Ligand code: SAH
């Protein structure tokens with residue numbers, strides 16, 4: 001048995017790619033190891049969404065250099081979004097890398113590993129033909145919840161974003177394959193699935209034509225054994241009334257919507273090429289809350305986009321106060337290769353981005369704390385996801401609304417459903433106790 005150590009740097013799609021890579025490698029005799037020093041192969045599954053993410057790759061490669069020098073036969077590979085974007089440039093910059101594997105070439109990995117036996121270096125960033133993904137041996141991290149890809153790539157070209165260049169054109173998987181994969185997972189004991197795509201709401205199935213994401217949800221809602229269906233990420237521009245009504249109606253679809261807004265200013269949204277304005281976005285939030293009054297809503301915010309004036313930034317803060325998100329992810333704008341906004345005038349100074357992001361977090365901290373405080377004393381159904389290794393005897397569970405709750409309990413409860421009563425509210429977490 002050979003050993004592979006995989007480091008994963010990116011989003012859920014990147015994590016799921018790691019699960020597929022593990023499965024493909026296990027079929028040719030590899031087992032995963034947590035210890036890089038005992039690995040026959042080390043793979044870095046990279047992310048390119050912001051400059052910092054890309055830097056992580058190069059600093060990690062620096063750390064791994066002594067190991068590679070000691071053990072030259074160890075295969076060192078770079079995969080993921082930076083691999084797709086930089087291709088052969090990675091060999092130039094870091095000559096001790098052996099393998100560069102793009103996001104689209106993953107199914108070819110076993111063959112490429114074989115090629116490495118006769119060649120010093122292997123590069124593949126071409127398109128592979130994805131056959132039915134449910135036929136791959138995907139080695140999932142957990143037994144009770146699972147990612148399922150429903151759509152790959154992105155055609156939206158938000159002006160700041162690298163993803164259309166690292167993941168290629170939008171392409172939906174046939175719904176029959178998705179349902180088949182969901183059924184097989186449920187039969188294996190999975191109770192929660194998360195549907196993955198850069199833009200799940202533009203899912204189009206050949207069989208059902210337009211607007212078939214709601215239809216797909218309906219088919220998955222009927223899969224026996226599944227209790228929770230989540231999805232990430234939907235784009236506000238195609239959040240239709242039909243999708244909202246479908247969510248509200250289907251008992252297994254969780255009451256949580258991650259709806260990235262990016263900015264509260266219509267002027268900045270236009271520069272970002274987001275294809276909606278503040279008014280449209282707020283109208284969609286109102287529609288979600290009309291249909292599901294207690295729905296949890298989360299978002300992504302970028303500060304310091306080129307041309308963001310003080311008044312635009314204030315619009316973002318006021319939007320946070322108006323929507324009252326349960327939680328947000330906030331980012332400083334970062335220039336990315338190929339993304340148009342790198343050439344836009346009025347780039348914002350680093351210090352101002354830092355200051356604006358701090359203000360965003362300050363406003364949100366208060367809102368999240370208020371929302372969490374309102375939950376104290378209530379009891380929620382949780383799926384127990386993990387035991388906390390740092391505090392033995394404590395577990396983390398997730399509510400249908402995607403709130404994480406920590407409580408005491410024994411490790412063998414991981415993977416089961418339970419009820420937890422909330423006892424303490426903090427800005428970024430909730431504490432509770434298990435109800436017998
Ligand atoms: N497809 C998803 C987002 C994927 S990237 C969507 O459209 O909602 C996740 C988040 O990273 C984005 O929502 C955005 O907030 C952030 N992001 C993307 N590109 C960025 C950049 N160049 N600088 C800073 N943040 C960025």
Ligand code: SF4
Nearest residue numbers: 154156157158161163
């Ligand atoms: Fe990037 Fe926009 Fe596509 Fe999301 S929708 S992945 S932000 S281009």
Ligand code: F3S
Nearest residue numbers: 010011047048049081
């Ligand atoms: Fe995901 Fe990062 Fe690629 S966010 S799609 S791994 S650039």
